[in-house]
Amino acid sequence: MKKEITVTINGETRTATVEPRMLLAHFIREQLRLTGTHIGCDTSNCGACTILVNGKSIKSCTMLAIQADGKEIITVEGLATVDGLHPIQEGFHLNHGLHCGYCTPGMMLRAVELLAGNPNPSEEEIRWGISGNLCRCTGYNNIVKAIQYAGAKMRGEELPSTEPQFV
Amino acid sequence: MIPAPFDYAAPKTLGEAFALLEQHGDEAKILAGGHSLLPMMKLRFASPSFLVDINNIPGLSYIRESDGYLRIGAMTREAELEHSGLISSKYPIFTDASKLIADPQVRNMGTIGGNLAHGDAANDHPAVMLAMRAEVVVSSSEGQRVVPIDEFFFGFYMTAVQPNEILTEIRIPIPPAHTGSAYHKLERKVGDYATAGVAVQLTLGRDGICSHAGIGLTNLNPTPMRASRSEEALIGEKLTDAVIARAAEMAAEDCNPSEDLRGDEEYKRAMAGVLTRRMIHRALDRAKA
Known part of the structure; x- marks a missing residue:
């Protein structure tokens, strides 16, 4: 019915x-x-x-x-408003947090709740926080950086470098 | 995947829910967090003709201590247990278990009552409840009854909850001082069901002698299992490495794991022993702290 x-x-x-x-x-x-x-x-x-x-x-x-x-x-x-991208979208964009993009919407919405409850998460907390979201492209490093970027922006702090780091 | 057709109601009171359950009998299933039931319905392992969604009934979600018990409302989400200050400061075994259950999104939906009422030996709370000697409050239009956890699990997906009843509360006796507890499961990946899981609660009396011990095993038997012989091996003893090792060996001997993709029987028995030993040590450290 x-x-x-x-x-x-x-x-x-x-x-x-x-x-x-x-x-x-x-x-x-x-x-x-x-x-x-x-x-x-x-x-x-x-x-x-x-x-x-x-x-x-x-x-x-x-x-x-x-x-x-x-x-x-x-x-x-x-997520985005007339003023522009949401900080998490900006973070994914600037940090190359996606390749194919399939996991990205879910990854970003999960990150939004994570940052709402824990505005300054450690890297370990971010990794546990996205443990229910699989990405088969990035290896997660740039997703972690994207979430750290969004956290810093939402806290009003100086933004971390988005230059690619070769290790 | 889409479940087979069913009808649905979301009652606002327990009384309405009981009336719906009485009307639809065993054709009805209760929808709590839904993260065991809905996947089973999508796979056609379950095809109830009626879902009674109890998410809109107020008063079933709480964590509080009263009258000598820690009382947890059946609709308390795993995420609420995970982030509760009372739980992490006084009952760290729940924090151990909650963060190993599935993933954050699933924990936002999954409930402690559903985790027990599903009657799956692979779920994590049953072993914790066995270790803590919990009681389960089951309600119906006829009133409430209290079921000791040792009489709750009947068989595969079968519990003491009857078709006209709803699990409403979990009661855990507040343990005495010098009690420690711990849970861990071995899992292949985050959020997997346990290859093996062990919950331990210990109380130390004078001179460090173990006065109470509870040990529950996850996914090592067709139903959630109490490692009774291991418990008896600890009670009345000073918990030396040798005593602990012997109790752990007993758990490995007494469990009944079945071979699956997570490992063969021999491997799971070995892991039951390893985890039992480690969790006794961790519970002991917490009891002394």
Whole structure:
């Protein structure tokens, strides 16, 4: 039996009718047509589908759309503003935090929650913090640097160098 | 993957939830964090015709001490346990376990009640609960009953929770002074199920003699397992390296692991022994601190 749900997504209120079995990831991509949220493994392992629901990072392949009724959702499309990129996007851009880009939206939204709870994480805390997000391109080093950059920018500190480091 | 069709309700009170469970019987499943149930439904290992989502029922998420018990509401998220000051200062075994469960996103959803009620010997909290001699509060329209953890796990995905009941609270007796506890699991990668996992809680009496011991094993038996002989080998003894090594050997001998991609039986037995020894030492260090 289909049911009506209302969500606030990236600040916009949307009402839609869904089957209870519709997954939130499919709802966002196919019904709301916001395809920045990627589906990778579809088994809650890879983290590509990570979004924020009421400020908490969750894997949208393992939540029902109907469970999001009344909730506030942020996807990658909600990060940038008219003033420019979100600090985490800027960090990924300047630090080469992506190659193919498939994991990037989920990685960034996970990082946003991590930095909200821990504005100045150590490298180890960042690595544990993104342990639910797989990247098969970068080897993670530049993702860690991107998150450190975003943290510094959000704290209003001097920004770390984004020059490539050859080791 | 999309689950088979089902109908869904998100009651606002326990009373409404009980009525739905009574109406739909064993065709209904309770949706808590959903990170065991929904994957099983996507794979068609489970096809309930009705989901009772208990996420919108207030009052099921809390961590507090009262009347001699640490009380944890069944809908308390793993992330809340992981970041609780009370837990990390007084019950570090939960911090040990919580940070090894899946990954941050899953811990934002997964609940301690669901981790137990799923009845999977590969989950981490059952062993912790065995070590801490927890009690599980199960509620229905007829009232509450309290199930000791040793009577909770019946078999593969089977627990004492009946189709008309909801697990609502976990109670852990507040341990006496000079108690230490620890949990660790060996895993192939972050967030994997345990190749082997061991939870230990010890209490030291006068002269450093062990007065209480609880040891639970993860994924080393078809159901979560108490290493009874290892516990008995510690109680009444001064915990020398030799005594600890003997208790660890008993855990390796007594467990019943099955071969899978994580290792063969011999390897898992060996790891059960290694982890039991290490966790007894860690619990002992914490008991002395």
